[in-house]
Amino acid sequence: MIAYKDYASIELLVNGEKRKVFARPADTLLRVLREKLGLTGAKPGCENGDCGACTVLIDGKPIKSCLTLAVEVGNKEITTIEGLSNTEIQEAFIEEGGFQCGYCTSGFLLNSYALLETHPDADDKTIKEWLESNLCRCTGYEGIEKSIKAAQEKIKNR
Amino acid sequence: MNDYNVIGVSTTRLDAKEKTTGKQIYINDNNPPGLLHAALKTSTHSHALIKSIDISLAKKSSGVQAILTGEDFPVTLGLYMGDKPPLAYKKVRYYGEPVAAIIANSEQEAKAALSLIKVEYEELPIISSVRNALKEDAPLIHPDMSKYKHIDAIHPEIGKNIANRTKIRKGNIKEGFEKADVIIEASFSFPPSDHVAMETRATITKINPRGDIVIKSATQAPFIVKSLLGYNFDIPIGKINVESSPIGGGFGGKAGLQLEALVYLLSRAVGGRPVKLVNTREQDLISSPGHIGMEADVRLGCTKEGNLVAAELTYLFDCGAYADYAVNISRAAAISSTGPYRIPNVSCDSLCVYTNHPFATAFRGFGHIELAFAIERSIDLLSEKLGMDSMEFRLKNAIVEGDTAPTLNVMDANTGDLPECIRRVGTMINWEEGSKIEVSPNKVRAKGMGLLWKSPAMPTNTDAGVILTFNEDASINLQTGIVEIGQGTFTALAQIVAEKFKIPVDKVHVVEDTNTKTAPHDWATAASRSLMMAGRAAIEASDDAIAQLKRTASIPLHCSPEDLEVGYGRIFLKDEPKIGIDMEKVVMGYVYPNGNAIEGQVIGRGRYISRRLSGINPETGEGQPELEWTLGAQAIEVEVDLSDGSYNVLQAVCCMDVGTLINPKLAHEQIVGGLAMGLSFARNEGFLFNNREQVINDDLRSYKILRYGEHPKYQVEFLNTPQGDGPFGARGLGEQGVIGMPGALSNALSRAIGKPLNALPLTPESIWKTIKEEDK
Amino acid sequence: MIPFDFQYYRPTTIQEVINTFNDLDSQGLSPIYYGGGTEIITMARKESLSTKAVIDIKALPETKVLEEVKGELVFGAGLSLSEIIESNLFTLFSKVLRPIADHTVRNKLTLGGNICGRLPYREAILPLLVADGKVVLVGPEGRREVDINTVFDKRLLLKKGEFLLQVKVNKSVISSPYFNRRKEKQTLVDYPITNIVALKEGGKIKMAFSGVAPLPFRSIEMESFINNKELSSEERITKAIELMPLPFKKDHLASDDYRRALLEKSMKEMLANLEGVIV
Incomplete structure (x- = not known):
């Protein structure tokens, strides 16, 4: 079982690279990409799932990174515009x-x-x-x- | 256009690669060292006294550096009228008004502390509409209005909720209506709404140890920010530096002073450390200013031959709680009050009225999309009553060269050919086929038309500048104070300079981050005047640099500078082009084989200032406020389901006389974007208020804008009557696409259902209700 | 940006889920089950929901089941709406799920989240109600498989700590005639102002609704009138609407009158579609 009680080190696979970040369980993927990994191509337009400016691909499928927790996608392939x-x-x-x-x-x-x-x-x-x-x-x-x-x-x- | 090198060519946008790889950096993408983050606590009431604000708990919250409230800044500021405190002071005047700001080490810590601030309010009577605001016994939203500083061009009415009144008195309105055989009277309305630029407003500010203020902001108007901060806070203006990167959409919403004054004060409160404030979408919609609302009363008369003779117009603009740009929007609407029609007798009172709604700022079209809705609907109502086809009526009354505007200004040779625009639009939309066609018992296809005109509403001394410097390879650096807001002006400016030097566009490098310390002064990237004005400055700067190149080259070439021509990377004899010298050898000064150098680098300077503009007479509106007019015609085709009011917009077409096209593809895209935005506004948009005037659609799930798949088929054509004083004959076109759309859409839908639809937005339910009323 | 912190757990067995829930609950952390998270994240950002711990159930293999088992179609609660739509095991189900949110969100939004969330639409339940499906619920008191119509009354009646694991429908429903009409205020990507889902089995029409009233429902009383062929078609519709268990909703999306008009229109279309009756 995966359990994150507080700030935790998580590993993400972004644009083919393994990246380690230290994040809160409540941090959205959008915020982690932008603020921890410097991948600012994903944009916060509403942070409410309505505008799609934050769209990234998870295992090839578009998802809204503002509606995704970074801790949810540790074992998946993430593609951002930089990829x-x-x-x-x-x-x-x-x-x-x-x-x-x-x-x-x-x-x-x-x-x-x-x-x-x-x-x-x-x-x-x-x-x-x-x-x-x-x-x-x-x-x-x-x-x-x-x-x-x-x-x-x-x-x-x- | 035949002789041009790159004018009239659809060159690729300069920012194409950055924007398609996610590498374009916007303000919010910056996180400088030592950055602190701010978050805003906003009002839950639309009109209330602030009894107390308890910040004690929030202050103890993790990471909080400072908490500020209106008590910390008991001043009022504004663009044209100083009516607004940086944070609500003693009272709130609209739902969503910022009442406190928290500065913390991280954004999360700032936001986490917001709910710990406790604000106690005492409700005040709420003004929910302009008509209520104008009632005799209406409570005053700004009882201290007499103390506010304001510019001379606006006329607030003390003791009332009127922030400005602009009057037009052209001809004799009484006699005009006496000549009228057919008269209509009608009222029109739409609620306040929003720009919804995809990038929310964002500002980062720091104060350097020596006192220099550095503001990075998503602003269309870095120089206005600079001068207003200097003016309002008594800061030597040279110590203020405003930087604007390309921004994620403006539409007027990032002109004027937005978050900058507040963030400056916040940085000051934490010893000058950099502070970043980024609007949430909700705050961008309601706390920051949006698109003005309006109620209008129109009385319009024509002769039995269909000649317009009189217009009596009352425009009541809902500016919300603060005046901001709205006092000038209502003024611009008066100046252009009749739309592009020849009307000899006009009386217009355009009022900017305070209410307890979110306040309004500039919005694409600046008064013109608003007045055009009222006028274009009225034109349809009048032509219908007269029994004349509405397109024929428009053709008959379209303004042309030699006619007078409401300001009595005579329309000059730059007016363009509006009748031809109307005819082209008629052809594109197939008006001849009929403007109402039954598809099935419940389905109707219908068409509606709307005309547009616009002149920029701006100070009489509006200016722009361009500086050209050169690189050793003879490529050119172009610097202006213009901001890239999506419109692509930098590309067009590069084309203008490339044309002047007859070099490829990629030899012109535009400085795309605007910086008030290094860029020449520029009024603002607003009013569709950037290309017109900076384009003129770019031509002058090119001419200046060319003169210097000729002078330097004339020395080693042993000739008079007058004998020389510059082009294709060389300076050469006009009559013997083989004799010349490469620009590379001249741009940094000429160096003789023995090492002696002469003249030095070339720096081209170009300026433009609007010509022959004046204010208007406060009693009659007479004057010369209009720099240039852009005119055009638009039409829409809809298919309506009469059983439930739902409809699809099939086509949106536009023909505009824009003078010379610098970049046809960019021009086309601007117009299409405008059509979509005007359509979205008319079809979907507007704040919804509950009975306490709280906005209930404050996010993009509930505030809908046009989506992919809802967009119609677009057709755009241009006429090219040159603008005599425009760069290569070009005139402004950035905003104009929006203007005729609300009128065209409501005309088409009204025709479809056979009943007037005079209020926006045109939702299926509102149409269904109107259809049902008919049945009663 | 979610301003507050919560703990995140992703168990891989049902027992782990139950243990985690009990453990977190005993610590006073008010844990909530997390499916796609689309609703939890948006509400958390606006602080209209607070929790100190979420339990993500998507790693349970049972929640990802999407297959036919012994004459039943089984749908795991952790499936994204897109996965169900694309499988097209049950056409009416796919059709009802397709207009929920938007395509990108449907890649994340789960079946369990749509049914158990706080948003008052829960459109995914409508086809299951009219198909007389079953739900598999798991909680500290064990696992139960029950008829959906006995545990869904405007919302899924879950016991403390219980969560939705799967839904099941009899395979025979896929050949039953159906009708679905969803209307929005204006933009298709929006909540429904009326949504009617109907299935005809054994000559009888079964109907479930969302958007028309404050909460979704199926009403046997309404069905008894809509199936009463002794009445005129107009009367069948009018009487059925009179018996709505909840009043018409009126909000910023639509008035009650407009909802009524659209519902009447949809029901006429339903009768035309399922019975060939032209009203």
């Missing part, structure tokens, strides 16, 4: 105007990345089902929608 580079979806976001202020972007990128890894041929309904988990206030979602479609094309030609 993505030169992916099709990142390129597409640049080419198709998937962002403006950039604050929601990490969350949108990780969610979209997971979507396209899971369902490369996702139809509009599936794209909507996944992406309605995140909020963007700048783009009106047009650029994000175009980015997903463009990334799908790129993935086909991998």
Whole structure:
């Protein structure tokens, strides 16, 4: 049985690296990533599970790191935006105007990345089902929608 | 645009890589050594006396360094009117108002101690609406208003809850209505709401041992922060340095003075140690200022031919508990009160009214999205009563060059072609097909239109500056006081400089962290004027640097500087381009083969200050407050289920006359973002209050903004009537996308159900209720 | 940021869970069971919930069961809603779970959390109520497997220290005709203002509701009217609604009148769908 009574040393597997942190059991994964590991790509937009700016991948699935305790995910693979580079979806976001202020972007990128890894041929309904988990206030979602479609094309030609 | 090198080209945003790899650093990502954290205790009442605040228990809580209350700072500050204490002092005037601040070693310790502070209140009568606030016997929210300092351009009414009144008296309103064959009267309203920038406000402040104040803040207005802090706290202004990184969305909500004054005071209270305050989402929504609310009464008349002749307008803005930017929003709404229509006789009273609601600050559109809702609905009501197609009515009355604005200013050659915008929008939305089509017994498709115009509301001496310095490889460093808020102005400025030097955009390096100590003065990144003004400064700075390059180069080239041209990384003879010298050899001064050096480095200076602006006459509104106008037309198509009021927005279209496009893709994205935000506001948004005026939707689970999948199909077109005094003929376009949307949406939905919908937000239930009323 | 501290335990056997609960309880730590944590974390941040210890039950293999066993479909309480939806073992169940929260949250939000949490919607229970399913409950007094309709009265009636381990439904329900209509204020990612789940078995319609009233419910009385074919369709609906065990809710999402109108509309659609009756 795992038991943490107070501040404890926990080991996380982040972007392929084992990282040791000292955290409270009540610390959310979002706070630990940002404040203990310097991975500030995950953003606090609401800390209430509503906006998706803090989205990271746990074993490849998007989850909201503000709704996750760091102690819960000790044995799982965590992927943050810092763990993505030169992916099709990142390129597409640049080419198709998937962002403006950039604050929601990490969350949108990780969610979209997971979507396209899971369902490369996702139809509009599936794209909507996944992406309605995140909020963007700048783009009106047009650029994000175009980015997903463009990334799908790129993935086909991998 | 044919001759340009990079103007009119959709170059990639400068911040593309940072923002798509999570490496863009925002204020809250910084944790300097020795940092302390602050947390705010907020009011649970909307209007109450503070009988006592017991901080004794909280003070003993782990990690707490200091606790401050309003008693510690018995001063009032403000942008235009000094009506607001940094922390509520003796009374609270809205739900969510900060009453105490805790500074602790960690954020967790600061927050843990909040619940240990005990505040005792004595409730006061609550003012729940602007109309209640204006009643004769209404209690005063600011009984001490006569003691507040305010700028001359606003006119508070002592002894009332009126923070400002702006009047427009154009023509003769009585005679105007006598000429009218058809008149409508209607009232419109919407509640206060919020910007919901994805990044909540955040500020870190420290005071260095020598007394220098360093403020890192998510602000659109570092120079306003600097000057207001200096003014209000009597600090030599040179000792204040405000730094703003790119910020996670502004929309007006990070202009003015936000958390900075308070965090300065907090840092001062702990010996200048760095203190960080980051709004929770809840506090960002209600404790910090949001989007203004409004109630409006409109009387509008036209002749039987459909020519508008008179408008009598009363705009009652709900600024909430404090004046902040709202006193200028209500003023801007008066200046632009008629919307882009030719109306010879206008009477407008635009009031900024105190209530016990969260207070309001600038919001994208600044008075124009608000007035446009009232005007565009009224235009539809009037054209309907007259029996004329609403698009035809708009075409007939659209303002054009030579017409006069409510301020009597004559619309000049920069006005653009609004009628053509309307026609284009008509084509895009297929107006000809019909503006109401039955799909099935319960389903109706309908269209609605809304026009927009906007001029920036800003001081008459609004300015911008650009400094260009050079690197040894002849690449250029560009520094301004502009802040990147998502709009992409830095990219456009780099394009302007690259165009001037005929070099690739990647040879221009923009300083993307704004710092008031090193950047040239800039009013604020607001009012859609950054590209216009800093763009002009960038041109002047380029010309200045080019002149210096020519002078230096003319010496070794043995010619007159007038014979030289700069471009493509060289300085060369105009008439014999093969003879020249590489810029690299000149930018740091020219060095002869024997080692002798001349002239020194090139530093380009560029300035811009708004031209020929003046205030307005307090009795008539006559004056020249408008720098430039951007006009356009918008339309929406909806499909409504008449059985329950639910609806989908199928299309949102816009045609705007923006002059020259510097970066077409960025411009398109700004407009689409504006359409979405205007749509979201009209469709979803607004604070919900209980009977004690407490906000009950204070998080993003209950305060809904537009989501992926709810967005319509967008179409955007531009007209390019050049702005004579704009950089390469460009004019502002950042805010304008929002302006016509509430009118267009409510016009479409009203048409669909055959009944007027004059209040926002347009929820399915509100539509259902209106449909049902009809049945009675 | 959760401002207060709590202890975190993740036992791997039922016995460990019980021992941990008893131990923490005797220390006065008011332990609570933790599933996906989505609700506990949000409420803890707002300090609308306080606890000194949480017991995460997701490491119990029994809570991750998702299979057919001897003619019964078994769903562990520690499954995420997404896992259940994607399995599609029980289509109506998947359909009802799909609009809860949003896709990303459903990757974390568990079945047990949705049913046992404090939020007054508990939509996951609706298909189980109309399917006359069973719940497996485990606590200091042992394990019991009971009909869900006997232990769910607007909330799951758990004894002290008891937690939901699994839910079960008879496999036959997957071929029964069903109906589900969920309405939101405006945005689909939101709590329901009305949600009706119905299943038709043996010619009879069974109905459960969330969002319409302060708490979710199934009502046998309402069903007796909705199944009374001697009445007109209009009357069946009107009478059924009159017998709602709780009043219509009115809050910031919708008025009681609007909820009633939407519910009537949904019930008409239900009759049309399940009986081919056009009202």
